[in-house]
Amino acid sequence: MASMKLVVHLLRRYISIAITLFQRLVLCLFDNLDYPILIKLADALLSLYFIILCDLRPITVDLDDGETTVHFWVSGHRKISRPDLVMLHGYGGNSKWQFIHQVSGLSKSFNLFIPDLVFFGRSYSRNTDRSVEFQARSIVGGLKRLGCDGGGLAVYSISYGGFVAYRIAKIWPEMIDRLVIVSSGVGFTQQQKMTEMKKHGGEVSDILVPRNPRDLRLLVRVSMNTGIAFLDWIPDFILSQFIAAMYDTNRQELVELAKNLLEREEEPEFFAISQKTLIVWGDKDEVFPLEHGYRLQRHLPNSSLEILKEIGHGVNIEAPATLNNLIISFVLGVS
Template structure:
């Protein structure tokens, strides 16, 4: 009987994968090319990687406000002996593109919850709120709909995702056990945020939300310390297909973040926190990581040598090991 259930489970899984592949290919070929074909093909293969090798499945959650839809990748088989880990991405693509180098290892140690933040990927809302609080509120609402209870969740966040993670930890402290913040300007004053962005020329839309291949190359150069020369050989017509959709919404999110002044008691969180920073970060320089660590009494700082802002791309194995050790270690 048990063996029959196993066979049925395997058949259902492979049928699901086959249907997903068939649907994605049809979507690529016959959707009037309203979305770049290379992105569609790459997205299809990434989805299959998440499904087959990482035991993740896509879930769409409609929130109670009637306006907001969140897209998650979650572990297909949650295990009670594994802690829950929420992964929050930054600018520069959706959750699949940013976490492709990490999900395989992390899925072996955690029950994963990986949302596309609002207006990234397949998450969207008719709400006009562009604040970090709205992002945090949407994520919390989605988690609760998925049955993620209080006190059984750790969060790994990078860059913009760090701002969202921090808001969740502060407003809903009962939900978060441990927090990992990577290369994020959490706690910056408005002046500090604007100063760092101006170092690279142009406004926030040109830096964080590229509108052409030149701006996309600039974003990658600013974010990475190694492995970026190949972009010089990629033709513009290919890079142009990686320009973000929902561009105006993403620009509005970034402007809201940069123009907001943090409240005086911003650093009032109690969760045990791991801060990870590349010493060659040109977006949020290391001095700000050290400042964040000094202001969080229950925190520690790990500095990665010769690594830029994109730690998840440049040093994914080292970062995974730090996350696993921190979350699974002593309370």
């Protein structure tokens, strides 16, 4: 027994040394590269994963305003027997990075429409409007160009995407049959939004749109309750490359979107939507605490609330399989 413990101890020690040496080797190879080559490579591999294993295709549509382009990932072989599901991401990168753990499972049950919100990923506009209404209008315009103008859509949204989905449900109620809102501060007053974000210190824009590895580590720690130990193993230069690839191109626009969201007061009648709604919340959410999930449910008579234990704000990362099952059961009407 003692000899076995010694072997296990030595094995752990050798693995730890090997990992440390590998980190230092990678650091020596790439630390002087300003171009985010590693993240660009990972992003390309994600695209291949979406195309080959999830049967998704990239499509870019120009809207009628002549100013806005919206990029989508769309199911390559749509089936009439499957309902259409629109997936709206939050802050924290483009749609590929946020939904990587979910698309494979959901693509088996739905025809997927996964846009990059404007100024995220490959979606862009020359319009100076930074409101949630503009995001909603852009997504609706893109969906209509893709033939989704007959209604019957289900929409799954998380965090910032929840604000956009709610606006669509309110302004274009005929388009959406069912709505899933995950960890979103929909219905917050301006004061509530600012209070929650300021709990974490620093400028709100630095948290949502990180400038350096320290900011990005804070964003991940605030967003997740489990699985954050991996942060200790990621060198700063890789995090810097992620920031360069995901945030630097449209940094000013992303900051303006965040400020518009946080500084705008919601309308009192904002809660008046009729769609059947599933609300999903982690009980350890530090961005929008669980009490706000209960509050949102009280304002929505046609809603239900699912609470995930020991899960933080990033439900799509911490509990993707559970979230997928909830979405599938809710949209397909499976009890």
